[in-house]
Each structure stands twice: as C-alpha cells, then as structure tokens.
Amino acid sequence: MTAQGIYLDNNATTRVDPEVLAEMLPLFTEQFGNPSSMHGFGAAVGGKIEWARKQVQALLGAAHDSEIVFTSGGTESDNTAILSVLEAYPKKKSIVTSVVEHPAVLALCDYLEKKRGYTVHRIGVDNRGNLDLDAYKAALGPDVAIVSIMWANNETGTIFPIEELAQLAKAAGAVFHTDAVQAVGKIPMTLATSAVDMLSLSGHKLHAPKGIGALYVKRGLRFRPMLRGGHQERSRRAGTENAPGIVGLGAAAQLALMHMTDENTRVKALRDKLEQAILAAVPNCFVTGNPANRLPNTCNVAFEYIEGEAILLLLNEAGIAASSGSACTSGSLEPSHVMRAMGVPYTAAHGATRFSLSRETTEEEIDRVIAVVPGIIAKLRSLSPYWSQAGAPKEFAPVYS
Amino acid sequence: MWNYTDKVKEHFFNPKNAGALDEANAVGEVGSITCGDALKLMMKVNPDSQVIEDAKFQTFGCGSAIASSSALTEMIIGKTVDEALAVTNRDIAEYLGGLPPEKMHCSVMGAEALRAAIANFKGEEWVDDHEEGELVCKCFGIDAAMIERAVTVNSLTTLEEVTHYTKAGGSCQTCHEKIEEVLEAVLAKTGALAPPKAHAPGTVGLDAIKPLAPKAEATPAKLTNVQRMQKIMFAIEELRPQIQRDGGDVELVDIDGKDIYVRLTGACSGCSQSAGTMMGVQAKLVEALGEFVRVKPASLLPVGA
Numbered sequence: 001m002t003a004q005g006i007y008l009d010n011n012a013t014t015r016v017d018p019e020v021l022a023e024m025l026p027l028f029t030e031q032f033g034n035p036s037s038m039h040g041f042g043a044a045v046g047g048k049i050e051w052a053r054k055q056v057q058a059l060l061g062a063a064h065d066s067e068i069v070f071t072s073g074g075t076e077s078d079n080t081a082i083l084s085v086l087e088a089y090p091k092k093k094s095i096v097t098s099v100v101e102h103p104a105v106l107a108l109c110d111y112l113e114k115k116r117g118y119t120v121h122r123i124g125v126d127n128r129g130n131l132d133l134d135a136y137k138a139a140l141g142p143d144v145a146i147v148s149i150m151w152a153n154n155e156t157g158t159i160f161p162i163e164e165l166a167q168l169a170k171a172a173g174a175v176f177h178t179d180a181v182q183a184v185g186k187i188p189m190t191l192a193t194s195a196v197d198m199l200s201l202s203g204h205k206l207h208a209p210k211g212i213g214a215l216y217v218k219r220g221l222r223f224r225p226m227l228r229g230g231h232q233e234r235s236r237r238a239g240t241e242n243a244p245g246i247v248g249l250g251a252a253a254q255l256a257l258m259h260m261t262d263e264n265t266r267v268k269a270l271r272d273k274l275e276q277a278i279l280a281a282v283p284n285c286f287v288t289g290n291p292a293n294r295l296p297n298t299c300n301v302a303f304e305y306i307e308g309e310a311i312l313l314l315l316n317e318a319g320i321a322a323s324s325g326s327a328c329t330s331g332s333l334e335p336s337h338v339m340r341a342m343g344v345p346y347t348a349a350h351g352a353t354r355f356s357l358s359r360e361t362t363e364e365e366i367d368r369v370i371a372v373v374p375g376i377i378a379k380l381r382s383l384s385p386y387w388s389q390a391g392a393p394k395e396f397a398p399v400y401s
Numbered sequence: 402m403w404n405y406t407d408k409v410k411e412h413f414f415n416p417k418n419a420g421a422l423d424e425a426n427a428v429g430e431v432g433s434i435t436c437g438d439a440l441k442l443m444m445k446v447n448p449d450s451q452v453i454e455d456a457k458f459q460t461f462g463c464g465s466a467i468a469s470s471s472a473l474t475e476m477i478i479g480k481t482v483d484e485a486l487a488v489t490n491r492d493i494a495e496y497l498g499g500l501p502p503e504k505m506h507c508s509v510m511g512a513e514a515l516r517a518a519i520a521n522f523k524g525e526e527w528v529d530d531h532e533e534g535e536l537v538c539k540c541f542g543i544d545a546a547m548i549e550r551a552v553t554v555n556s557l558t559t560l561e562e563v564t565h566y567t568k569a570g571g572s573c574q575t576c577h578e579k580i581e582e583v584l585e586a587v588l589a590k591t592g593a594l595a596p597p598k599a600h601a602p603g604t605v606g607l608d609a610i611k612p613l614a615p616k617a618e619a620t621p622a623k624l625t626n627v628q629r630m631q632k633i634m635f636a637i638e639e640l641r642p643q644i645q646r647d648g649g650d651v652e653l654v655d656i657d658g659k660d661i662y663v664r665l666t667g668a669c670s671g672c673s674q675s676a677g678t679m680m681g682v683q684a685k686l687v688e689a690l691g692e693f694v695r696v697k698p699a700s701l702l703p704v705g706a
Contacts, residue, residue, distance in 0.1 A: 307437060309403075309463035313413060326437070326463070334540075334572050335437065346435040350461075383419050383467060385441040385459035386434060 006365040009321045010205075011154050011182060011298060011356035016248070017207040023251040024209070027244035035241055036230065045243050052250025056214055059253040060199065061190035064219055069236045070246050073213035074181040075104040077200030078148070080215055080226045080237070081177040082108055085146040085198075086118070088222035089175075092145035094119040096174070098131060098160075099341040105148050105179055106337075119143070127343045128290040129158035136165065140172035147176050151183035151199075155325055155338040155354060156289025157298025159187070166195035175221065181205055181213075185256035186263050186295050197221050203245065207358070208252035212245030259359045267357050268296035270366045274355060275299045277370040282377050288344055288352055297357040300325075302339070302348035303377050305386040311353050314376040320369055325352035347386070405464060406498035412468035417475050419467075422457035429517030432510055436541050436568065438462030440470050442514040444477070446522050451481045458514075465497075465504040472496045473511040482519055488512065489554045490566070505566040509551055537579045540572035545583050552587045560584065629690065630656060636689035637663070640682060651682060654699040661686060664699040 007015070027048070033041025035049055050065070057065040071077045082095070082105070097109055099122045112118040121139035124132045131149070140147070147169040152159045162178055169176040177198040180189075184199075185206040191199065198221070203212035217223055217236070229238030275287060284304040303311065308326025315322050325336030326349075334340070335349040344352065355369070381387040405413070425443035432439030438461060445455040456478050458470040472493055477485045490512035494500045500508060536544050551557060551566045563580050564571045570580050624632065637653050644651050648668030655662040663682060665675055683696040 305434070305461065307462050307466070310413070310467060313464045317414060346437075350434070350437045383416065383459060384461045385430070385439060386461055 004319060006320045006369060008355040008357060008361070008365075008369065009323050010358035010361075011157075011354065012323055013204045013210065014207045014358055015360065016204075016209050017252060017255055019255060020208055020248045020251040024244045024248040027247055031243075035243065036232065045241075048247050048250075049241055049243060052246045052253075055250040055253040055257075056201075059184065059189070059257050060201075060216055061188075061192055061194075062216060063192035066234065067191075067216055067219055069215045069217055069233045070241065070249070071213045071215050071237055072211055072242070073204070074102070074179065074200050074202035076226075077202070077213050077215040078102070078104040078177075078179050079108055081198040081200060081217075082112075082146055082148055083226055084224045085175045085177070085222075086112070087224040089145045092143055092174075093117065094121065094139075094141070094143040094145065096121045096123065096136070096139045096144050096147040096149075096169075098123045098125065098149050100125055100129065100153055100155075100338045101148070101150050102154060102179055102181070105150070109148075123149075125158075125341050129153060129156050129288070129338070129342050130290055130293075131160050131165070133161075137168060140168060140174060142173060144169075144172060144174040147174050149176075149178055151178045151180035151187065152295050153289065153338060154182050155336060155352075156300045156342075157182070157295035157356075158289040159183070159293050159295065162196060163194060166197075170195045170197075182295060182298075185253075185260065186297060188260060191216060191218070203249040203252060206252050206256045208249040209245055212242055212249045214249065262359050264296045267359055267361060270361055270363060271297055271299050271355075271357050273363075274357075274366050274369060275301065278373055281370070281374040285351075285377070286348070288339065288342060298354065299356075300352060300354045302344055303351035303353060304348045305384050306351045306377065306380040308351050308353055310380050311351065311376060314379065315372070318372045318376070320372065323354040323356070325354070326350050403464070403501050403504070405468075405501070408472075408496070408498040409465055409468040409500065412471040412497065413464040416458075416467055416471040418455075418457045418471065418478075419459070420457050421459065422455060424455075425457070427453075427518045427522030429514040429519070429521055431513045431517055432462070433542070434461060438466045438507065438510060440466070440510050440514045442470070442473070442511075442518045444518050444522065446482060451483065453477050453480055453482065453485055462507065462510075463504070465500050466507040466510065468497055469493050469500070469507040469511040470514075473515060477515065482522060485515060486519055488515060490551070491554050502562070502565040505555070506568045509547075509566055512550075512554075513547065537583060538567075538569035538572075538576045541568040543567050543569035545579075548580060548583045549587050552584055553591065557584070558588065624690075632689050633661060633686060636685050637682070640685055644678065649678070651678070655702060659692075659694050661694050661696050662699045662702050663696060 027045065031044050031048065033039070033045045035042050035046035053065045053068045056068045062068065071080060095109055095112065095118055097105055097120065109120045113120045123136045123139060126132065147165065149160055149162070149165055151162050166176040175197045176195060178196055179200045181200060181202040182205060184201040197218045199216040201214050204210040223236055225236050225238065227238045232238055232241055278301055279285065282303065285301050288300045288302050308324030312322060312324050325339045335346070336352065339349040339352050422443035422445060424445050427444040427446050429442045441459045443457045444453050446453050456474040458474055460467050460470040476488055476492065476496055490505070490508040493508040493511045494505060536542065537548060548563055548567055548569055552563065555566055557563055557566060560570065560577060560580055563569055563584060570577050633656060634653060637651060641651060650666045652664045652666060654664050665678060679696050679698070683694065686694050686696060
C-alpha cells in the first residue's frame with residue numbers, strides 16, 4: 001500500500017505499533033543473548049521474556065503467567081492444542097468443531113479424520129452465523145477428547161458464546177480449546193474464572209509482528225508438546241525463544257489492554273458509520289453474520305450480482321485495502337466456506353467484502369471509503385449481465401451453468 | 402494479490418465495449434452466477450459480408466474475467482464470423498500478455514461465449530453441440546467436449562491444468578477420475594505426452610507454472626538464430642560447474658523454437674532433485690534470453706526430429 005492508503009484489512013494482519021517496534025529493537029542488537037545462557041547477556045533477555053509473559057497473562061485475565069506458552073503464531077497454537085489433547089487422551093476418538101473455523105483447525109481435523117481415524121463433528125451455523133447449540137449439545141459425549149471452537153469469526157466477526165460452550169464441554173468431560181486469534185484484544189477476557197482450557201492467539205492480529213503467538217494452557221491440564229527438544233517454555237515448546245517477537249507480543253498485549261475501550265467505542269462507531277452509509281447508498285447489499293453480536297471492528301457486506309475480486313481491485317486502485325470471501329481472490333474456485341455455511345446465496349456470496357478496522361483507523365479514512373464505494377459497486381454492476389440499467393436484477397439464463 | 406499483466410489491468414480498469422448492444426443479432430451467454438463468473442457476448446454481424454461490425458459484453462466475474470471479455474470484443478470486431486471462429490482461449494490469453502494459471506478459465510469462458518454467439522447467429526443449437534459431451538464436473542457444469550477443447554488448444558497434460566483452464570474438478574473433486582479419463586483419451590488421440598504417471602522428470606509442473614509468460618517488452622526477439630543459440634549454449638556452460646559440483650552434468654541437445662531439450666547426466670539421472678535442476682536451467686535460460694522458453698528433457702524429443 002501507499003503511504004496514504006486506507007488499510008481496512010486488519011483481520012488479515014495489522015501494522016506493528018511503533019511502540020511495539022521500539023521495545024523489540026534492542027533485542028536484535030544489545031540484548032541478543034540466549035535466555036538459556038548462564039551469563040548476563042542471557043539473563044537480561046530472560047527477564048524481558050518473563051515481563052512479556054505477564055503482559056499476555058494480564059490481557060487474557062489468566063491466573064498464572066506460567067499458563068502462557070509462546071509459539072510461532074495462531075496456526076501452531078491451534079495444532080499444538082488439538083494434537084496435545086489427542087495424545088493425552090488416546091482412548092477418546094472424537095473431535096467437536098464448527099464448520100466456520102479457520103483452516104488452521106479445519107484442515108487439521110480433516111487430516112485427523114482421514115488419516116488417523118478420528119470422528120469429527122462439525123457443528124453448523126444458521127444464516128446469521130450463530131452456532132447450532134442443539135447440534136453442539138448432541139455431539140458432546142464421553143468419546144469427545146477435544147472441542148475446538150473459535151471465539152470470533154475472522155470473516156464476519158460473529159462471536160460465539162464461548163463460556164457457555166466451554167461449560168457444556170467440561171460437563172461432558174471434554175477439553176475445551178478456542179481459537180481466539182480475532183477476539184483477543186477486542187473482547188475483555190477473564191480466563192482465570194473461565195471454563196476455557198486452552199486458547200490460541202496470534203501477535204500480528206494485534207499490532208505485534210508476524211511469527212509470534214501464544215497458547216494459553218490452564219494449569220493442571222495434561223499437555224503433550226508438539227515440538228520436542230530443549231527445555232524452553234517449560235518443555236512445552238522446544239526451540240530457542242523468538243525473543244524479539246515475544247517482547248513485541250508483550251508490548252502489544254499491554255497496548256491492546258489499554259485500547260480495549262477505544263476498540264469498543266470509537267472504532268465500533270466508525271465501523272457502524274461505514275456500514276450504515278454503505279447500506280444506505282448501495283441497493284441490493286446486506287450485512288453478513290450477526291450484526292447484534294460481533295467484533296467491534298469487523299463489517300462484512302455482501303454486494304449482489306458482482307464479484308469480490310473485481311471490487312477489491314477497484315478499491316485498491318482508490319487506495320483502499322479490504323478483503324473478500326470471493327472464490328477468485330484465493331485461487332480456489334468456491335466462495336468462502338463461511339459464506340456457504342451461512343447459506344448466503346451465490347448471487348451475493350461472490351460479492352462478500354470485508355472491511356476490518358483497527359485503532360489506527362480515522363474518521364477521515366472512513367469518510368473517503370464511504371465516498372468511493374457506491375461508485376465502484378455501480379461501475380461493476382453496469383458491466384454485469386445480471387444487473388439491468390434500471391437498477392434491478394434482470395433475467396439472464398446462460399446456456400450452461 | 403494476483404500478478405496481472407499491465408494489459409489485463411488496462412482492460413479491467415477501462416474495459417472496451419462494455420454494456421448492452423441493442424441491435425445485436427448474435428448473442429452468446431455462458432457461465433452462471435453460481436460458478437462465480439458469467440459472460441454475455443453480443444455481436445452485430447453484417448448478414449451479407451459476415452463481418453462482425455460491433456461487439457459488446459456484460460460480465461459478472463473477477464478482474465481477469467472482465468479483461469478477457471474486453472479483449473475478446475477488441476479481437477473480433479472487424480473479423481468475419483469464420484475468422485472469429487479461429488480465435489481460441491489461448492489467443493485471448495496471449496492478447497492479454499498472459500494470465501495466471503488459475504485464471505486461464507476466464508479466457509476459456511471468452512472463447513466459449515464466442516462459439517455460442519456464432520452458433521446463435523447461424524441459427525444453430527449451440528446447446529446441443531455443447532451437450533454432446535458427458536457432463537463431467539457437476540459443480541461447474543463442465544462437459545467432456547469443453548475439457549477436450551481446452552486440452553487440445555492449450556496442450557494440457559495434467560488434471561491440475563485442466564482445473565486451472567476450465568474450473569472442472571475445482572470444487573468437490575469427485576470428478577477427478579472422469580477428467581483424467583477425458584485427458585488420457587485426448588492425449589492418446591493427439592499422440593502428445595503420456596499422462597502424468599509416465600511423465601519424464603522435470604516436465605510436469607513446468608507448463609503449469611507459466612502456461613503463457615508475459616512477453617518481454619524490451620527485447621522483442623531481435624536475436625538471429627545463431628545469436629540465440631550461442632546465448633543458450635553460453636548460459637548452459639555457465640551452469641555446468643554448479644551442477645558438476647553435485648556430481649552431475651547437463652548437456653544441450655536441441656533447440657526447437659521455445660522448446661529447449663537438454664540431457665541431465667551423471668548423478669542427475671534418476672535424482673529426485675532433477676525436476677528442480679530442470680527448473681533452474683529454465684530460469685537461467687529465460688533470464689539469458691529475455692523470453693519465455695520451456696526446458697524439456699531430451700527423452701521428450703519428437704521421434705525423427
């Protein structure tokens with residue numbers, strides 16, 4: 001993006017906060033020691049890592065800092081959590097998850113089902129993206145080793161009732177893991193008093209760098225590491241610590257806690273302003289997911305009769321970065337699994353466009369986006385055979401479909 | 402972000418001939434909103450001269466779908482119907498300076514719409530023609546005839562390529578076996594490469610990586626044949642020490658236009674890394690010549706050539 005670009009793709013990744021970077025830089029130069037070393041070079045770094053661990057603990061409201069295990073990111077945390085539980089409870093052969101999870105969970109579950117003989121229950125959602133609670137309760141049973149359900153959806157921002165789900169899982173004797181990559185920093189958490197056993201988070205979604213994340217593991221939970229080697233992270237994640245990344249995540253966690261109110265007031269208001277303006281100015285579009293229960297920064301609007309990649313290319317030309325659930329943007333040929341799971345009609349699923357804000361988003365930026373979007377949609381619709389000049393969908397019956 | 406050529410961007414951001422054509426007497430409609438792309442091609446054909454005097458399009462789809470449609474109209478205006486029939490999806494892609502492999506189906510959609518429009522002009526039932534073939538991919542409604550055409554025109558050899566060019570098999574994947582049957586049948590008929598299971602090391606994947614490279618702008622191949630050959634020989638000589646260090650060797654066997662045949666010997670023959678080595682050779686030659694070439698093992702030299 002250009003320097004003047006408007007970045008509304010913060011659910012994909014965020015800019016590293018300059019304060020975070022400032023905390024990290026000494027770790028590359030003066031404080032380069034290996035925290036496992038006995039000398040002063042190592043000790044200085046070790047202290048910083050423990051400081052960072054306490055910041056993440058505070059953000060999650062965890063009871064103990066030793067419950068935080070630093071990893072390389074969300075995917076590693078998700079994989080570690082699921083594989084650890086399956087290894088710790090070898091007799092249980094079922095996994096419960098949802099159809100709208102991130103591929104970091106879904107692809108692993110597919111693999112476990114195909115190659116390792118696990119039974120995977122994928123709980124569906126309604127057309128607002130809310131989890132089917134009856135199906136969820138029915139899937140729980142003595143054979144379920146782990147439940148892995150995301151806290152908030154990356155595409156629509158829809159929030160799942162995690163505490164309720166965790167308590168139900170606990171009652172059924174299953175370990176409860178949540179992929180909270182999108183939720184951490186935007187939703188206040190008190191894991192100390194929660195039934196959640198494990199939680200994944202990713203640094204680069206909250207203004208820390210890419211390549212750092214964490215897994216929360218409740219004290220007392222049986223744990224089997226995925227990476228074996230040295231004694232780092234209390235032998236739960238071997239490998240010399242990514243010290244700059246860890247310190248960056250610590251600093252980012254501290255800032256996220258400070259800005260939590262801002263996210264839920266000012267950022268939320270900007271998101272609502274953007275959304276209402278688009279809905280008012282553009283015919284034949286609607287919000288996907290549950291508008292009443294979602295992340296404060298996320299807005300996903302499906303524009304009917306046009307295709308998402310084309311929208312993104314024109315937005316990009318106007319200096320605006322957004323994201324799409326369209327098939328064409330990913331190289332896959334089907335629209336996003338989240339849109340399909342919610343039963344969003346194909347007429348709109350291909351045009352689903354996500355705007356995700358951050359605490360760095362300004363009102364001027366939102367005003368510029370509001371000014372540009374209706375024209376872009378109109379331009380593409382004027383090219384679309386499904387859209388007549390009159391501004392309403394028209395009959396179009398192609399030869400093959 | 403897709404790596405679109407400037408030509409694709411030009412035709413996407415400022416599409417030519419977009420909109421409805423009221424006096425059209427030849428209309429072709431292909432694709433559907435479910436598939437994620439659809440194209441309505443409208444042409445005004447002079448009934449006496451058979452010349453396509455005007456053409457317009459309406460497209461629902463991604464950037465490359467809109468660009469392909471725009472390019473198609475530019476290509477066919479002024480042509481006679483019979484001349485236009487010779488336009489293949491490959492021509493459309495070349496006109497645009499190449500498309501990413503995953504987007505080749507956009508050019509196929511253009512070619513299909515053209516055939517449909519011409520059939521419509523001639524009063525033929527294009528639908529029947531199209532449904533001669535068995536419906537192979539139910540998700541995207543792709544039949545055997547369309548796969549055959551894409552395989553023949555573009556010299557496709559793998560399932561993956563067929564998916565990139567036609568979308569067939571890109572969703573539920575249950576039709577992969579059927580696609581392979583069609584592919585094998587076409588390849589057997591044309592006597593082209595054997596299907597992937599019998600592939601020679603280093604061939605599969607090379608085409609898939611770049612079926613059509615954007616044309617190098619600076620050097621429109623002003624080299625004489627001798628200069629070009631010398632450049633190739635020199636580039637291969639430069640590579641040899643590096644390959645020899647691993648106990649192998651590479652030898653230039655023949656040059657046939659864009660196809661350059663080499664033989665890997667020594668430790669290279671049968672080495673699992675040989676495909677990588679071939680790609681390295683290709684990269685080096687593309688760089689040296691400033692044009693796109695394919696590097697193939699000598700074992701693939703056409704017999705008698």
